[in-house]
Amino acid sequence: MFCYQCEETAKNEGCTIKGVCGKTAETANLQDLLVYVLKGISFYGEKLRELGSDTSEEIDVFITKGLFATVTNTNFDSDDFVELIDEAQEIREEVADKFNRLYKEQNGSEYQGSLPPQATWKGSRDEYDDKAFEVGILTTENEDVRSLRELLTYGIKGIAAYNDHAYVLDKKDKEIFNFMQKGLAATLDDSLSADELTGLVLECGEYGVKTMALLDEANTSAYGHPEPTEVNIGVGDRPGILVSGHDLKDFEELLEQTKDTGIDIYTHGEMLPANSYPEFKKYDHLKGNYGGSWWKQKEEFEKFNGPILMTTNCLVPPKDSYKDKVFTTGVVGFDGMTHIADRPEGGSKDFSPVIEAAKNAAAPEELETGIVHGGFAHNTVLSIADKVIEAIQNGDISRFVVMGGCDGRLKNRDYFTDVAKELPENAVILTAGCAKYRYNKLDLGDIGGIPRVLDAGQCNDSYSLVVIAQKLAEAVGVDDINDLPISYDIAWYEQKAVIVLLALLSLGVKGIRLGPRLPAFVSENVLNVLVDKFDIKPTGDAQEDVEAIMAGN
Numbered sequence: 001m002f003c004y005q006c007e008e009t010a011k012n013e014g015c016t017i018k019g020v021c022g023k024t025a026e027t028a029n030l031q032d033l034l035v036y037v038l039k040g041i042s043f044y045g046e047k048l049r050e051l052g053s054d055t056s057e058e059i060d061v062f063i064t065k066g067l068f069a070t071v072t073n074t075n076f077d078s079d080d081f082v083e084l085i086d087e088a089q090e091i092r093e094e095v096a097d098k099f100n101r102l103y104k105e106q107n108g109s110e111y112q113g114s115l116p117p118q119a120t121w122k123g124s125r126d127e128y129d130d131k132a133f134e135v136g137i138l139t140t141e142n143e144d145v146r147s148l149r150e151l152l153t154y155g156i157k158g159i160a161a162y163n164d165h166a167y168v169l170d171k172k173d174k175e176i177f178n179f180m181q182k183g184l185a186a187t188l189d190d191s192l193s194a195d196e197l198t199g200l201v202l203e204c205g206e207y208g209v210k211t212m213a214l215l216d217e218a219n220t221s222a223y224g225h226p227e228p229t230e231v232n233i234g235v236g237d238r239p240g241i242l243v244s245g246h247d248l249k250d251f252e253e254l255l256e257q258t259k260d261t262g263i264d265i266y267t268h269g270e271m272l273p274a275n276s277y278p279e280f281k282k283y284d285h286l287k288g289n290y291g292g293s294w295w296k297q298k299e300e301f302e303k304f305n306g307p308i309l310m311t312t313n314c315l316v317p318p319k320d321s322y323k324d325k326v327f328t329t330g331v332v333g334f335d336g337m338t339h340i341a342d343r344p345e346g347g348s349k350d351f352s353p354v355i356e357a358a359k360n361a362a363a364p365e366e367l368e369t370g371i372v373h374g375g376f377a378h379n380t381v382l383s384i385a386d387k388v389i390e391a392i393q394n395g396d397i398s399r400f401v402v403m404g405g406c407d408g409r410l411k412n413r414d415y416f417t418d419v420a421k422e423l424p425e426n427a428v429i430l431t432a433g434c435a436k437y438r439y440n441k442l443d444l445g446d447i448g449g450i451p452r453v454l455d456a457g458q459c460n461d462s463y464s465l466v467v468i469a470q471k472l473a474e475a476v477g478v479d480d481i482n483d484l485p486i487s488y489d490i491a492w493y494e495q496k497a498v499i500v501l502l503a504l505l506s507l508g509v510k511g512i513r514l515g516p517r518l519p520a521f522v523s524e525n526v527l528n529v530l531v532d533k534f535d536i537k538p539t540g541d542a543q544e545d546v547e548a549i550m551a552g553n
Helices: 025-050 057-069 078-107 125-134 143-168 174-186 194-223 248-257 269-276 294-304 352-359 378-383 385-394 411-422 434-438 459-476 495-506 524-534 542-550
Strands: 229-232 240-244 264-267 286-289 308-310 326-329 338-340 371-374 399-402 427-431 453-455 486-491 513-515
Touching (some): 025 078, 025 125, 057 078, 143 174, 194 459, 194 495, 240 248, 264 269, 338 352, 434 486, 486 542
Parallel strands (some): 399 427
């Protein structure tokens, strides 16, 4: 195997024996093979659009879910990927047949153009492992081309994750689906120059903005705009179900199915922001948030006592002591865990196995007490824009520091805690994603009633941070958001953070600090381009970085 798509990749070079995330070489290679065939489908999808036709919605959704399944910490089950590769080959042949028929109708002859192997390879299960070994990342020999292709692919994987969440809530945009195929197909085109690939990477960022906006619309139209909320982090004395991941539809259906059962519902990790949506506040048995970031699962899941539902990525391979209490759903998978099937058309998922497991469970073991603040997405912050602007003008707020993104288990992530502690009392942190867990429980106080940590929500809610910056720029009369007193100190871990970064770059944001390590998949030459064009820089010493941030550098 060779995988370097996440920040924790071995030696910041690549995992070659087993993933730091826990996935086996077999699973990693099958994921590569799935992406290989998805690129073949996308090649034909692009050819269809050249003829004035298109792929079906079912195929668009399959590509989206297939890519999402390969995001770090999402699916560890090789059997799932075998099934996906089987289906992907069938779909590719269907799209190829449609293209060939249409081409012959329009041109009077068979298509004679060259076809990449991704569009033609056919194999059975007993050939998958050998083929997967041949089609990995390193087959692109030129390091810079490989870097740009992988940067584009990982950005598209991030789009796939957010697009899937939006689609579940009945929000869809054909242009987003089509760009995903355009980008995947472009990675097969050896004629594209580095400049053309760079342009596609930035276009990917533009579609990242569109996708996050679509998901924001999906979440808020279904559940209302998040409200400032004090979220309980203690526990009650009843059995509970712990819900982790990002899927709000799953969360809603579980809340509905557990009404009046004597079971409390707790959020974990990236599900914390669910506590701030008005529609979820109506459920009295939504108790609050339990624990912290995804990487603490092995300790926290064991102490929870009740069942855990993983709705999306951020699963850590479980310990045997609690493995039988973890349930997966959606694209999440792990060998030996009970999987909750997809909802039937027009219906809901059946969470009764999770509910039954909770009925005889002990109450959660208390980890901590108190509250954390949430609900400061763009609607809330913009509703107090006058107050914020006045605080800026009076000097009460000297700078906003965007510290969104991902958390991770390595010690160097203490940097973000140190930055939060070092920032002066007139600096406000804007955050989204699980990076917040490095500082959201610190007592940092407020500025005239404005909390010094404004939590916009999940990682996709980085869109809220963009909206806030754009609206503040309009309000204070500057044309360029880089002229605002806002600095960006971003933590990354996996592919959703990649699309957040590309989205910021597509909007022209400059001077982003990125860490705790720069991506292993970005070559030196590609990094130089990003530095020259966008002034991207690595995180460094926390105190020195804070001094530079407060000086506007």
